[in-house]
Amino acid sequence: MRLDKIDLNLFIVFEVIYREGNLTKSANVLNITQPAVSNALSRLRKTFDDQLFNRTADGMKPTPFAQNLIGPVREALWVLNNGVIDNDSFIPETAKRLVRISMSDLSSALVLPKLVPALRQLAPGIVLETQTINRDLVIDELSSSNLEFSIEAPVLMDQRLYHAPLISDSFVCVVRNGHPALSEPFTLENYLSLDHIHTSSRPSGTGHIDAALHSIGEKRKIKARMQNYLVAPKLVMETDLALTIPRRLAQVFDLTIIELPFSVPDYGLHLYWHKSKDADPGHKWMREMLLKSCEEDR
Missing domain, CATH: 3.40.190.10 (Periplasmic binding protein-like II)
Structure with a gap:
């Protein structure tokens, strides 16, 4: 089967259904009718010869095949959405970017007091949005680009993620x-x-x-x-x-x-990000800022 021959819009529908777990909600997100979503799902099922999602009392649950497919689909959609990245295209002083980071109140207290003043000085157009995401959901949130980074204890193990030590403290x-x-x-x-x-x-x-x-x-x-x-x-x-x-x-x-x-x-925290964003110059710059803000604590 040639995945590059599949209509890109079908992959978009697949990702939204996976994320929302409901055809009606997916239709609202995509701004199309529910029959159109159902038709796209039918085409996907025929293409992959798999149900992909089973209807349950708790919503549309992905099959094992769909669970294996979601990672590559999200990576492909991210690359297509962002296009070919020019390594010199990110200019901190003029950049306008929303950066979402999952962190607890403890990691916020340890990281933000040094990070935020540095961002205000070097990249005033960057807006930080922090939230606490359940650790079980972090990998999916990073894969879907809902999150740029997550700051966690060094326990997440997934081949789709990169990570680096951020803080070590007694x-x-x-x-x-x-x-x-x-x-x-x-x-x-x-x-x-x-x-x-x-x-x-x-x-x-x-x-x-x-x-x-x-x-x-x-x-x-x-x-x-x-x-x-x-x-x-x-x-x-x-x-x-x-x-x-x-x-x-x-x-x-x-x-x-x-x-x-x-x-x-010692108490330890690592910075996590998705491999698909590793080459993004803006993402790389932000990673370096996060790591630099905590370099005295490693």
Whole structure:
């Protein structure tokens, strides 16, 4: 089968159906009628000799064949949409570009304070849009060009993506200034005697600190759990609760930093992007800006 002989519009319809999971929504996105979408899907099914999507109570679910096809289709559509790239075509000072990045509130606090001022000075026409995308959806969002970048823990493994280390930071404990725990040497016993706030982007489960304690047969007393890394330090300022967070974030707040009395692996973040955008000069420039803004933290 010669894929280059297939009507390009059919690939566009295929990608939208895959993304929307609904023929009516797909018709609205494409600004065509639903019968036209159904007809295009019928032609695709005949071309590939596969159902591609099965109708279920939860919408149009892709078949295994469609799941294997979506990556190459999205890459081809991106290349066709952007055309042949001139390596000298990106001029930061005059560029007008929207850059969408998936990042948590923690990675925003670590990355944006240095990145945004640099962009304002060097490329004032670039607009940043940050959001938190579920890790399970990140690969599809990068593949469909809904995202330019994602900043994640180094756990995403996919042959369609490139990634580079962005931040590596040690953990420290923070307490309010004048906390009673500061009156004596900070031992493991003292750490475990404190009431702790557990912060994580995940709504449940353990994190780096509890895993490290578990490895030495210990457990801390968690009195509060929250997903917001920027609110937790504010609570620490007003209570005797303790908080264990990356050093760089701890330094932002007026809190006393204490070195941990046990070993914890460093906190790491990687920058992820789709391979199809690797040669785009604007994308490359933005990657370099992101990496440069964090080079002191690697």
